[in-house]
Amino acid sequence: xRADKWLWxxxxxxxxxxxxxxxxxxxxxxxxxxxxxxxxxxxxxxVLTFPQGRRIRVIxxxxxxxxxxxxxxxxxxxxDLTPPPPPSGETAGAEETDTAAPRPPxxxxxxxxxxxxxxxxxxxxxxxxE
Numbered sequence: 805x806r807a808d809k810w811l812w813x814x815x816x817x818x819x820x821x822x823x824x825x826x827x828x829x830x831x832x833x834x835x836x837x838x839x840x841x842x843x844x845x846x847x848x849x850x851v852l853t854f855p856q857g858r859r860i861r862v863i864x865x866x867x868x869x870x871x872x873x874x875x876x877x878x879x880x881x882x883x884d885l886t887p888p889p890p891p892s893g894e895t896a897g898a899e900e901t902d903t904a905a906p907r908p909p910x911x912x913x914x915x916x917x918x919x920x921x922x923x924x925x926x927x928x929x930x931x932x933x934e
Contacts, residue, residue, distance in 0.1 A: 805868045807832065807852075808842040813869045815878040816856060831855055851885070862886045 805813075811823040824842040826832060832839045833853040834846070846852075852863045862885040869881055912920060 805846050806842055807834065807839060807844045807846050810846050810865065810868065810881070811852075811854075813872045813878065814863075814881045815872070815875055816854075816861070816863075826854060859886065859889070 808820055808823040808827055811817050811826075812820040817823040817826070827839060827842045827844075830838055830840045831854055834844065834850050836851075836853070846865055846868065848865055848867060850865045852861075852865065854861055854863075864883045864885055865881070866883055867881050869877070872878070
């Protein structure tokens with residue numbers, strides 16, 4: 805079965821053309837070999853590596869299908885070998901938020917802008933609001 809067709813049947817991509825575009829860009833590896841053609845044939849046991857969103861997916865092909873079925877049926881076509889994402893708990897996020905300065909909510913309003921101008925200029929200088 806063609807690689808783009810299998811990726812679409814297994815519901816990794818919404819359309820077959822999106823799967824083909826990813827293949828044409830050279831972002832799919834079959835058994836560690838880069839593939840640039842959608843017509844590359846897949847067999848059971850092949851290991852696919854490709855980006856999906858912000859993750860890198862590692863998938864072992866278990867079976868081929870004749871049609872694009874429901875998600876439950878599509879999940880039986882592969883085994884997901886993707887390593888679990890790094891832990892994202894309170895300890896991991898706390899380090900980043902403690903060091904980052906809080907961002908202001910947006911552009912300052914008229915009163916905030918005028919108080920910033922008063923703060924930045926010394927009394928008696930040009931440019932300040934008297």
